[in-house]
Amino acid sequence: MLQIDRWKRILIIGICLLGLLYALPNAFYSRVEAHNDAVARIEATGVETPELAAARDGWPSWMPNSLVNLGLDLRGGAHLLGEVQVEQVYKARMDSLWPELRRALAAERETVGAIRRVPSPEGTLAIEIGNPDQMARAVEIVRGFSNPVTTLTGAGQQSLAIQAQGATLTIQLSDAEKAVTDDRTIQQSLEIVRRRVDEVGTREPTIMRQGEDRILIQVPGIGSASELKELIGTTAQLTFNPVVGSTGDANAQPGLGQTIAPSVDQEGLYYILEDSPVVTGEDLVDAMPATDENGLPSVNFRFNPTGARAFGAYTSANIGQPFAIVLDNEVISAPVIRSAITTGSGQISGSMDFDQANRLAVLLRAGALPAEMTFLEERTIGPELGQDSVDAGKVAAAVGFVAVVALMILSYGRFGIFATVALAFNMLLLFAVLSIIGATLTLPGIAGIVLTIGMAVDANVLVFERIREELKTARGPARAIELGYEKAMSAIVDANITTLIIAAILFVLGSGPVKGFAVTLTIGIVTSVFTALFLTRLITVIWFERARPKEIEV
Structure with a gap:
């Protein structure tokens, strides 16, 4: 039947x-797309302008609003091929290791003698000790900071390669540790690039690893390759550094373990800072655009428990001393510590408009690229x-x-x-x-x-x-x-x-x-x-x- x-x-x-x-x-692609963008922008910023409200109301909220995303070859957009400078991570590892080694060796001053860091190639830490005949003890102390490499190819190897010659102790990452570090750096860069691109609301980007140290980035719908490069290429490395002094000479030579950075607000003013920061942007858990007490654009940030403890301990011990908020090697602000800041939150304010504050918040939320990325190929595909x-x-x-x-x-x-x-x-x-x-x-x-x-x-x-x-x-x-x-x-x-x-x-x-x-x-x-x-x-x-x-x- x-x-x-x-x-x-x-x-x-x-x-x-x-x-x-x-x-x-x-069938109403442009209208629905404008509706989706407006809803996402209002939710992200909490600000509803008449233009955003009109775009949001252009499509009924009770109707489905999912669209078929158009790829780069259909919609146009930007294509980038970037190379991650993994060698910079080696230098950062050695710079961060120096304060800990200095404390450990200083505790054995009576044995190894006076210690000081001497100039060396990037990615290498060279330490000179006062008693060369106690070099074996110094090497033993340094080996305490070396860990076994946990990969199959690096089994049985240590993370640090240590050499002693005369009174100089030379330390760098071992080959096995460099291989692990390279892979971790590329994976971290991939994730951060993906988060940065996702933050600005682009649809279905292609972000993938190519070769050993390159990343392919294709983003449909973005205006140009230079716009994408500006977003991704910004390292957004936020650090809080102790201030040693200030100068008006851009060519001033800072001491060993120190660096010089220009002020954003005051032209011609340069700060001499300690190279090792108190806390970094990696300790940030949130950053949102806001306004300061004068109604000017600012960015509110919040540390994780580790960063909050470190920042609270430093500010408690240095009341009355200045410290610098440094973004991409430029001093945004250098306030004097009036009281201990133990809440784990703070505010960045200065010469910025609301768009710049929102962009800075996006970059800080996405985190800092672990190393600089140079772009080998860039193309803008017109719509x-x-x-x-x-x-x-x-x-x-x-x-x-x-x-x-x-x-x-x-x-x-x-x-x-x-x-x-x-x-x-x-x-x-x-x-x-x-x-x-x-x-x-x-x-x-x-x-x-x-x-x-x-x-x-x-x-x-x-x-x-x-x-x-x-x-x-x-x-x-x-x-x-x-x-x-x-x-x-x-x-x-x-x-x-x-x-x-x-x-x-x-x-x-x-x-x-x-x-x-x-x-x-x-x-x-x-x-x-x-x-x-x-x-x-x-x-x-x-x-x-x-x-x-x-x-x-x-």
């Missing part, structure tokens, strides 16, 4: 209506190139759709019309799923959609041809239709499972664009099978129940 249970009918129609609902925002690709994809999809519809109607008549309706809903369901999962559509993805249009009617062709055959032997058209769907099922499932296997292989082994093609093809296969086996059958059953034909022609 040709029939479909009521609950199945409701389920099929419900899925099709949900597909229409979730695919609809893509007009992407629009040409979108237009060409629309034309290709439209031509394919019209050709398939014409062929189906000419070949199968009324049943071809049923297949055409199912094909239209197949496209709606495909875009609905792409929108819900936040997929990125690229040129290969458009190729997957066009291929899906051609493949979507394969199942219908199998069913209709099977119905033709059953009409010759079956008892009545109802039985012929029922047997047609039943006997075509195995062939349809087999054909689409093999295609799904190929799509899975493409997704696992392919690169970014190939994966986009595989995702689109996979979703298209699933939706086409659903519409061919269930939606066309429902349409056929509804027509048959109303018309009750004695004979049918396929």
Whole structure:
């Protein structure tokens, strides 16, 4: 008996209506995108301007607002290839090790004698001791700061390579530790770049490692490569350093273990600072734009427990002394400590506007890049190139759709019309799923959609041809239709499972664009099978129940 249970009918129609609902925002792409950006901006800043409110109200809040993201080749954007200067991390490790070694060796002054740091190449720590005959004891103390390397390739090796020559002790990272440090630096840089790009609300960026020390960054929708480079290239290294003194001479030579940094607010003023900071931006857990007591833009920050303890201990012991808030080797502010700051929070204020305060907060929340990144390749892809690709994809999809519809109607008549309706809903369901999962559509993805249009009617062709055959032997058209769907099922499932296997292989082994093609093809296969086996059958059953034909022609 040709029939479909009521609950199945409701389920099929419900899925099709949900597909229409979730695919609809893509028909109003610019309006929905402006709505999403406005909502995200209001939530991030807590400020609602008339422009943001108008953009937010441009799309109903109760409607779905998920969109199919357009890739770099469709929307335009920026492409960067950056190289991380991992050698800078070696220097930072040695600079941070020196204060601890100085304290440990100073505790053994009676044995090793006076100690001092002497000039050495970057990434190397050279210490001169007063009693060269006690070098063995000095080496033993330094070895106490070396740890075993925990990787398989570095098994049995220590983190520090120590050499003694005369009265000089030379310390640097071992080769095994450098390899571990390089990998950790690249992974940290990847995460920080990703967080910075995500903070400004771009959609579906591509951020991936290339080679040993390079990072590929592709961000659709951003204005230019220079804008992206400015966002990513800013190290945003925030430190709180003790102030040794100040000078008006930019060429003044600071002492060993000291550095000189210009003031942001006062031109011609330079601060001499201790090289080792009290706390760094790594101890920050939050940073938000705000206003100071004069209503001027500022940034409120908060330390983690470790940073709060270190900052509280330093300010308690140095009341009346100045300390510097340093951002990217520039002194933002150098206030005098009036009282101990033990709450773990503070404020950065100075010559900045609200946009600069928001940008600074973004950079501080994302953290500091562990090392400088130099850009080897940069490209700006104009949106007009992407629009040409979108237009060409629309034309290709439209031509394919019209050709398939014409062929189906000419070949199968009324049943071809049923297949055409199912094909239209197949496209709606495909875009609905792409929108819900936040997929990125690229040129290969458009190729997957066009291929899906051609493949979507394969199942219908199998069913209709099977119905033709059953009409010759079956008892009545109802039985012929029922047997047609039943006997075509195995062939349809087999054909689409093999295609799904190929799509899975493409997704696992392919690169970014190939994966986009595989995702689109996979979703298209699933939706086409659903519409061919269930939606066309429902349409056929509804027509048959109303018309009750004695004979049918396929």
